[in-house]
Amino acid sequence: MIALVTGGAGFIGSHLCEMLLEQGHTVRALDNFSTGRRANVAHLINHPKFTLYEGDIRDPETLVTPFQGVEWVFHLAGLADIVPSVENPTTYFEVNVHGTLNVLEFARRNQAKRLVYAASSSSYGIPELYPTPEESPIQPQYPYALTKYMGEELVLHWANVYKMPNLSLRMFNVYGPRSRTTGAYGAVFGVFLAQRLNNKPYTVVGDGQQSRDFTYVTDVCAAFYAAAQSTWVGEAFNVGSGGHQTINRLVELLGGEITYIPKRPGEPDCTFADTRKIHAKLNWQAQVSFEQGVANMLACIDDWRDAPVWEPASIATATASWFKHLGTP
Ligand code: UDP
Numbered sequence: 001m002i003a004l005v006t007g008g009a010g011f012i013g014s015h016l017c018e019m020l021l022e023q024g025h026t027v028r029a030l031d032n033f034s035t036g037r038r039a040n041v042a043h044l045i046n047h048p049k050f051t052l053y054e055g056d057i058r059d060p061e062t063l064v065t066p067f068q069g070v071e072w073v074f075h076l077a078g079l080a081d082i083v084p085s086v087e088n089p090t091t092y093f094e095v096n097v098h099g100t101l102n103v104l105e106f107a108r109r110n111q112a113k114r115l116v117y118a119a120s121s122s123s124y125g126i127p128e129l130y131p132t133p134e135e136s137p138i139q140p141q142y143p144y145a146l147t148k149y150m151g152e153e154l155v156l157h158w159a160n161v162y163k164m165p166n167l168s169l170r171m172f173n174v175y176g177p178r179s180r181t182t183g184a185y186g187a188v189f190g191v192f193l194a195q196r197l198n199n200k201p202y203t204v205v206g207d208g209q210q211s212r213d214f215t216y217v218t219d220v221c222a223a224f225y226a227a228a229q230s231t232w233v234g235e236a237f238n239v240g241s242g243g244h245q246t247i248n249r250l251v252e253l254l255g256g257e258i259t260y261i262p263k264r265p266g267e268p269d270c271t272f273a274d275t276r277k278i279h280a281k282l283n284w285q286a287q288v289s290f291e292q293g294v295a296n297m298l299a300c301i302d303d304w305r306d307a308p309v310w311e312p313a314s315i316a317t318a319t320a321s322w323f324k325h326l327g328t329p
Contacts, residue, residue, distance in 0.1 A: 001113075003228075004028045004070045006057060006103060007077035009036030011179045012118065012171075012217055014044075016074055019221045021047055030066045030077065032056040040178050057099030060106070067106040072228050075103045075155075076118040078148065081186050082266075083318060085144035086325050096147035097154070104158045104166075114165050115155065116227045119236060121172040121213070121271055123149040130244075131274035134170070134236055141266035142326060152236060159234035167227045169220075172240040172273045175293065176217030177300045181307040185318040188212075188247065189297060194307035196254055203315055206263035208248040213240040213271045216288035216296075226282040240273025241286045253294045261312050264319065265326040 003020050007013040008029020013036065020027045021044065029041055030053045044050045055062030057077050067073075078096045079085065085092045100117070107115045123146075124132055125139030140146035152168045159166040175189045185191070192202050223239045251258060278284050288296075310318075 001071045002026045002028070002069055003072040003074065004030060004066055005074045005076060006030045007036060007118075009033060009038060009040050009052065010076060011040070011176070012174055012220060013074075013076040014040035014178055015176065015217045016076065016221045016224055017041060017044055017050065019218070019225060021049055023225070025049070025072075027051070028053060028066050028070070030055050030063075032077075035079070035180065035183065057102050058094055060102055063102060063106045067110045070107070070110050071113045073103065073107045073112045073115040074118075074224055074228070075100065075115060077103070078118065078151070080144060081184050082142050082144055083322050084184055085147070086142055086321050089143040092143045092147045097150045100151035100154050104154060104164070108158065108162055108164055114228045115167075116224050117152060117155040117166065117168040119152040119168045119170045120145060120148040121170050121238065121240070121273065123152070123170065126266070126268045130270055131272045132238070133274040134238055134277055156234050156236065165233050167230070167232060168236040169223055169227060169239045170236055171220055172213035172215050172238065172271055174215050174217055174220050175297065177296065177303065179217070181304050185310060185315060188250070190304060190307055191310050192250065192254055193297065193301050193304040194309045196256055197301060197304055198309045200309055200311065201257040201259040202251050202254070203261045203310060203312055204247055204251065204258050205261055205267070207260070208251065208258070209246055210267070210269045211244040211246045211272070213244045213273050214290055214293065215239060215241045215286060216293040219286040219288050222287075223278065223282070223284050226284040230282050232281055235281070237278040237282065238273035238275055239278060240275050241290065242275055243290070244270055244272040245290050249290075250294070253291065254298070259312060261315055264322055265328070
């Protein structure tokens with residue numbers, strides 16, 4: 001297959017490119033390098049079946065060549081993170097919603113055989129039911145979650161109206177090598193690994209008893225692959241590990257001191273995917289245990305050598321607009 005991975009130089013996208021190449025496919029990665037990094041695909045650049053395109057899903061002109069003759073489209077390009085989405089909602093809308101519309105229209109015009117969208121479990125907000133099934137209410141708590149869900153609605157609507165072979169995967173807390181090391185205050189693994197490297201205490205939010213459905217990146221790639229190969233259309237699937245782990249358990253596995261920082265508004269105490277649907281329909285389930293995943297991260301901890309080292313004071317500054325906008329007045 002000729003596969004296009006939008007966001008191919010990002011964390012998950014780069015792993016997906018790697019996997020598709022291993023499976024013998026021709027891979028085109030498209031990225032605007034805003035959060036994706038050339039370094040993430042440096043090891044693929046000389047592969048005869050790999051091409052890296054610099055382009056932006058907001059700019060149709062840059063999409064013409066990468067979409068030509070494409071068969072599988074994996075749409076992972078997008079903006080993540082809570083705080084910048086609260087601060088720049090317009091940019092999030094342009095990239096995550098309008099950008100997704102552009103990707104859909106190019107896939108449609110080029111008669112792609114399959115489009116798989118990277119959706120987010122954050123769209124469930126603070127769920128009432130655990131494990132959380134796909135039909136749970138959608139309750140986005142901030143513009144990132146809202147715009148990712150709007151992208152999913154476009155993807156599924158296009159499947160209905162234009163009979164496009166589209167699927168959406170709602171990913172739960174993906175972690176693994178090459179998860180972001182620079183930039184804004186973000187996902188817990190990058191924060192904690194940099195703290196560990198610098199012998200700083202882990203900044204545990206609240207009492208650390210909150211839990212997340214941490215899903216290892218190669219498992220997530222396998223879900224994308226299973227989705228591409230399936231014959232289902234117009235469906236959304238949860239992609240989760242099958243369990244959930246507390247932040248205290250993560251600290252226990254990493255080892256080291258703790259400092260506590262305030263609980264944030266809009267954060268669920270637990271995320272935990274009901275994965276029965278994806279298991280039944282795509283025959284997919286996660287393979288990598290949390291212990292194995294954390295061990296893999298520790299084995300490449302040097303990758304976080306240049307990552308920002310967060311402390312309670314810098315986190316308080318970085319998350320000020322989070323508390324301001326999402327907190328109760
Ligand atoms: N977390 C933490 N300390 C940090 C950053 C995050 O204890 O410095 C916790 C956070 O409260 C949440 C979990 O780690 O319970 C996962 O946070 P992340 O931002 O990675 O994902 P999300 O909150 O979007 O699920």
